[in-house]
Amino acid sequence: MASQIMEKLPEAAVAFDRRGYVTYMNRAAEKLLGFDSSGELHSSRLFLPGSESEDVVSFPARVKAVEKEAVVVSRSKSRIPVLVRMARVSCPGLDAVAFLKPTAARRAEQHRRIDRLASIGELAAGVAHEIRNPLAGIGTSAQVLRSRFAKDDERVKFADVILDEVDRLEKIIENLLLFARPKQPQLVKHDMRDSVERTLNLVREQAEKQEVKVQNRSEDELPEVYVDPGQMSQVLLNLILNALHAMPSGGKLALELKVVRKRMPASGGRRKTDVKPAGPARAVKFVRVAVSDTGHGIPKQNLSKLFTPFFTTRSGGTGLGLSISQAIVREHGGSISVSSREGRGTKVTIDIPVEKRHGERR
Ligand SMILES: Nc1ncnc2c1ncn2[C@@H]1O[C@H](COP(=O)(O)OP(=O)(O)OP(=O)(O)O)[C@@H](O)[C@H]1O
Ligand SMILES: [Mg+2]
Incomplete structure (x- = not known):
């Protein structure tokens, strides 16, 4: 009966028994995966293990239902990204049913978006480059004018305004170029605590002025990571300045460093044929730096x-701080994430892989 209903569904549906073996696939699933339901196919062979899909691969008894992105491996060994909705059912001989929806279309859209962003970046960089020279001309002329006025001449004030604004524009242009053409990181073995301390020293005065308390904690045994220390300081500065901007009338800024282990696909996804055996996921070590504030939070x-x-909500912001930070962290093989509660505060977390080969992408 259940199988008759499943057969009619347009979406790929797979049923599993308690040991995780496939007991049934509808036609859509057979078409998607190339398997038929007769073989001894186990869920751990069907689903490629990954940090996000652990629940799907093992589907432990305590879990009643999951909805996750995962990758299934078809009979011809091609990997198909899917959205899995799996639910526990209590039928005789049947333990769980999974519906698989390929996300290729969604991925293609994401890629188009990245392409679009890349061309926006290129365009912005081109414009920025063109603005640079005339801007330098304006700056030098304002400086010459200023030097020709007597010190108490009120026109000095106007020349100063020009010079300040030229400075501001130059900074924006610098950021734009940095975003559009990120520099290759020069990786060296580095203690992230040094970057944190150095960056905090730069903002200490500002924090005091805003009555923001600064806390800096770290695990004692923090491994070194392969990073470009200058770029790391830049990321931290962006995050810390964002935190300070969110606390104009005081609060607490906390930096916390620790080691975390994340489960990553064992095969590393390097070769297409590398799927068998799907095997256990590998725990990979990361140094995690969390920047938390008690500011206004993010809607x-x-x-x-x-x-x-x-994207910015600040009148003086360019909205590039987080984009640049993400580009840098990714270039290091790491990741960045944000959690926030409006009115309570925000926590931005960066994870940097401890092993070097993760920092040698691209
Ligand atoms: N810690 C935070 N607390 C509250 N809002 C934040 C925080 N960090 C980022 N935001 C929000 O995200 C937006 C984008 O941040 P981002 O750093 O990319 O740009 P910006 O700070 O506005 O400008 P820029 O960094 O280029 O000077 C901010 O305008 C703000 O709305
Ligand atoms: Mg910012």
Whole structure:
């Protein structure tokens, strides 16, 4: 009966028994995966293990239902990214049913978006480059004018305004170029605590002025990581300045460093044929730096826009701080994430892989 219903569904549906073996696939699933339901196919062979899909691969008894992105491996060994919705059912001989929806279309859309962003970046960089020279001309002329006025001449004030604004524009241009053409990191073995301390020293005065308390904690045994220390300081500065901007009338800024282990796909996804055996996921070590503030927080509807270039809610902001930080962290093989509660505060976390080969991407 259940199988008759499943057969009619347009979506790929797979049923599993208690040991995780496939007991049934509808036609859509057979078409997607190339298997038929007669073989002894185990869920751990069907689903490629990954940090996000652990629940799907093993589907432990305590879990009643999951909805996750995962990768399934077809009979011809091709990897198909899917959205899995799996639910426990209590039918005789049947333990769980999974519905698989390929996410290729969604991925293609994401790629198009990345391409679009890349060309926006290129365009912005081109414009920025063109603005640089005339801007330098304006700056030098204002400086010459200023030097020709007597010190108490009120026109000095106007020349100073020009010079300040030229400075500001130059900084924006620098950021734009940095975002559009990120520099290859020069990796050296480095203690992230040094970057944190150095960056905190730069903002200490500002924090004091705003009555923001600064806390800096770290695990004693923090391994060194392969990073470009200058770029790391830049990321931290962006995050810390964002935190300070969110606390104009005081609060607490906390930096915390520790080691975390994340489960990553065992095969590393290097070769297409590398799928068998799907095997246990590998725990990979990361140094995690968390920057937390007790500021105004981020409204839910803005959370998904934070890493979009030029997204800003600050009048003086360019909206590039987080985009640049994300580009740098990714270039190091790491990741960055944000959690926030409006009115309570925000926590931005960066994870940097401890092993060097993860920092040698691209
Ligand atoms: N710690 C934080 N607390 C509250 N809002 C934040 C925090 N960090 C980022 N945001 C929000 O995300 C937006 C984008 O941040 P991002 O650093 O990319 O740009 P910006 O700070 O506005 O400008 P820029 O960094 O280029 O000077 C901010 O305008 C702000 O709305
Ligand atoms: Mg910023």
